[in-house]
Amino acid sequence: MSSAHKQKSVFVGSFVHSKSLEVLEVLHDLAVFVDEKGVIVAIEEHCDKQQALQVIAPKLGWTIGDVSVRVAAPGQFFFPGFIDTHIHAPQYPNVGIFGKTTLLDWLNTYTFPMESSLSSISKAKRVYTRCIQRTLSHGTTTASYYATISVPSTNLLSDLCLTLGQRAFIGRCCMDSLAPDYYRDESAATSIADTKATMDHIAKIDPTNALITPIITPRFAPACTRELMHGLGALQKETGFPVQTHISENKNEVKLVKEMFPGFESYTHVYDGHGLLTPKTILAHAVHLTEAEVDLIKAREGKISHCPCSNSAITSGTAKVRMMLNKGLDIGLGTDVSGGYSPSILEAVRQASLVSRHVAMEGDDDSKLSIEEVLYLGTKGGAKVVGLEDKIGSFGLGMEWDAQLIGLGNVPVDVDQDGIEEESPVDIFGWENWEERIAKWVFNGDDRNTLAVWVKGRLVHERK
Ligand SMILES: Nc1nc2[nH]cnc2c(=O)[nH]1
Ligand SMILES: [Zn+2]
Numbered sequence: 001m002s003s004a005h006k007q008k009s010v011f012v013g014s015f016v017h018s019k020s021l022e023v024l025e026v027l028h029d030l031a032v033f034v035d036e037k038g039v040i041v042a043i044e045e046h047c048d049k050q051q052a053l054q055v056i057a058p059k060l061g062w063t064i065g066d067v068s069v070r071v072a073a074p075g076q077f078f079f080p081g082f083i084d085t086h087i088h089a090p091q092y093p094n095v096g097i098f099g100k101t102t103l104l105d106w107l108n109t110y111t112f113p114m115e116s117s118l119s120s121i122s123k124a125k126r127v128y129t130r131c132i133q134r135t136l137s138h139g140t141t142t143a144s145y146y147a148t149i150s151v152p153s154t155n156l157l158s159d160l161c162l163t164l165g166q167r168a169f170i171g172r173c174c175m176d177s178l179a180p181d182y183y184r185d186e187s188a189a190t191s192i193a194d195t196k197a198t199m200d201h202i203a204k205i206d207p208t209n210a211l212i213t214p215i216i217t218p219r220f221a222p223a224c225t226r227e228l229m230h231g232l233g234a235l236q237k238e239t240g241f242p243v244q245t246h247i248s249e250n251k252n253e254v255k256l257v258k259e260m261f262p263g264f265e266s267y268t269h270v271y272d273g274h275g276l277l278t279p280k281t282i283l284a285h286a287v288h289l290t291e292a293e294v295d296l297i298k299a300r301e302g303k304i305s306h307c308p309c310s311n312s313a314i315t316s317g318t319a320k321v322r323m324m325l326n327k328g329l330d331i332g333l334g335t336d337v338s339g340g341y342s343p344s345i346l347e348a349v350r351q352a353s354l355v356s357r358h359v360a361m362e363g364d365d366d367s368k369l370s371i372e373e374v375l376y377l378g379t380k381g382g383a384k385v386v387g388l389e390d391k392i393g394s395f396g397l398g399m400e401w402d403a404q405l406i407g408l409g410n411v412p413v414d415v416d417q418d419g420i421e422e423e424s425p426v427d428i429f430g431w432e433n434w435e436e437r438i439a440k441w442v443f444n445g446d447d448r449n450t451l452a453v454w455v456k457g458r459l460v461h462e463r464k
Pocket of ligand 1: 088103107111219220246249310336339
């Protein structure tokens with residue numbers, strides 16, 4: 001890996017992060033000290049650059065010449081990196097291409113042909129590189145990826161995340177049933193053996209899973225035989241690695257599961273009955289779950305990836321996020337590229353807000369999510385979903401520096417005067433308080449506002 005991240009750093013200025021679902025904390029004049037390993041080792045209040053370097057750094061035993069300093073200009077702020085708890089890297093070329101399809105015809109029309117074509121390593125390299133660079137530029141510091149059934153191209157995705165510096169969970173997509181002949185695992189046994197091969201590869205390139213972790217990935221129940229699901233459940237138990245899959249996204253899919261697995265009480269029971277519903281399981285979509293299924297997921301401590309862009313684009317439905325939060329589930333956000341049309345978690349944050357308002361219009365007044373809540377889902381909530389809440393998703397001593405620097409264009413110091421032009425889709429006039437500025441970022445911001453991105457202390461993106 002590059003040595004660029006093996007430097008001590010200090011970050012000075014304003015910081016914004018979630019303390020809890022309801023509370024977003026805004027702190028000014030803070031200095032955060034990050035060691036060579038990317039870990040936050042000191043946080044000083046009421047501290048400027050000079051004090052940070054001349055008073056605090058020596059106390060840490062740091063030599064000033066070894067320390068890189070990044071100061072957030074007035075109006076800019078450091079924010080935790082976004083966590084995409086559900087994204088399909090091989091579907092990235094299809095973003096925006098979904099026509100009027102719904103899930104099952106969308107899979108056959110757009111998705112399986114594209115995923116299958118990425119068994120070409122040169123094509124996979126092109127697509128995965130762009131996908132990682134693009135998501136990094138939108139502030140995604142951690143992604144839980146589905147790859148394809150191909151072992152070499154799944155391994156390539158792991159290699160590229162490591163090289164480009166994105167924290168990632170990498171799942172070879174397992175599917176030995178109800179998929180076209182040209183794109184299906186030969187058998188449950190080969191599917192499991194191939195999954196183990198991708199785990200072996202990650203163990204070689206990142207033995208401690210410092211950045212890259214395998215994730216067991218049965219595509220969804222309709223595409224898996226019971227033998228495969230049992231095998232993957234056993235593999236979870238044996239390895240302790242997390243699991244990701246889709247659940248109850250679309251009404252026809254739910255009906256299909258009922259027909260294919262008649263002995264089970266519900267879709268959730270199918271996963272539970274095969275050892276796949278665990279505290280480390282990420283269930284994407286969860287649009288049509290019954291309350292009894294939500295209770296079972298809660299009992300097993302399973303996690304939810306809410307994918308609002310995708311659920312609207314391919315008309316899957318409106319997920320009942322407030323109901324699931326009230327029942328105590330941990331929820332994060334997923335772009336679900338390319339069911340979702342956008343690689344940006346900021347877009348997912350915005351769409352989570354709007355979808356919650358649609359649920360309100362359907363009659364559940366309490367369902368509306370606040371700005372604080374949707375930003376929590378995109379950061380700290382996502383960190384819980386991927387099991388890394390002690391390391392990422394917010395700022396604190398001992399946590400790792402996965403962060404983005406946000407700028408909202410030029411913020412005038414004098415409210416009667418526009419400042420220097422700086423490219424930004426957000427117009428700040430200078431009289432807005434911080435709550436209002438953050439709301440304007442959420443609803444009008446994009447990657448032009450993401451000025452720099454770090455993962456584990458390493459600078460992985462900088463806006464030119
Ligand atoms: N959104 C989405 N749902 C799925 N269900 C099974 N496969 C997929 C997929 O690739 N995307
Ligand atoms: Zn998906």
